[in-house]
Amino acid sequence: MNKPFNNLQLFMLNSFLLAVVIFLSSFTAKQDSSQKGTFRFKTVVIDAGHGGKDPGTHGLHSNEKTVALSIARKLRAAIEDQMPNIHIVMTRSDDTFIPLDRRSAIANEHNGNLFISIHCNSSPEGTGYSDHKQKGTMMLVYGFHRVKEQLEAIRENSSIMIEKDYKTKYQSYDENDPVNRILLNAYMQKYRKQSILFGDLLNEQFKTEGRQTIGVKEQGILVLAHSAMPAVMIETGFINNPADEDYLTSDTGQDEIVQVIIKAIKAYKVKTAVQ
DSSP states (O other): OOOOOOHHHHHHHHHHHHHHHHHHHHHHHHHHGGGGTOSOOOEEEEEEOOBTTBOOOBOSSOBHHHHHHHHHHHHHHHHHHHOTTSEEEESOSSSOOOOHHHHHHHHHHTTOSEEEEEEEEOOTTOSOOOTTOOOSEEEEEEOGGGHHHHHHHHHHTSGGGOSTTHHHHTTTOOTTSHHHHHHHHHHHHHHHHHHHHHHHHHHHHHHHTTOOEEEEEEEOOHHHHTOSSOEEEEEEEETTSHHHHHHHHSHHHHHHHHHHHHHHHHHHHHHHHTO
């Protein structure tokens, strides 16, 4: 039998739950009030995968870190040109190694509304090249099989955690408690829903432009797990597929990818403004 709460424990638990409910209500109100102009979609975080000592995967004549950075820079320039009211944050702007946890921290520090991580895919057949290799784009969103990491990211960005002594004040909080998990999962579901929405918009836009796609998949990606905002990783193509590599390294291919992302951002901005 579970040990009953004493009056002090009940008071602390009720106070905590009330604070979370108020916070969630405030968050939802901000989203719902977007039609009145009080919520603004204003910050996009662009994350160029890998960098520095981490080249990522590679093809015959290119590597992932170089392609990702080139696309990220072009995306920044295109957003600045076509959506000048959007503030752009880059996790890296040159060939620098940025740890995964620092990438999400940069996004969280700038209160991003959308996190876009640019990568290249690689099929598992090894270094050989053949006509049957996988090709096309794929969108990844955070999967629930690493829930604790995602819950921690949400807590770090929530108003109840800004107090310096929160670890002491809330040390009795049990994240496995059903009531607490329901409240925090409601917040997490908001990010998941919006992440999948943006992933679907990207997927449909790539298909509209004639690109082969693998669709939207859920995986336990660390850089997405700690980003306290809607987040999608775009695997822009299979760099160890000769045809995809040529596309990914060409100005034409990179420009097309950038324009697909721009169109998806514009559509996402409209859809989230009325939800």
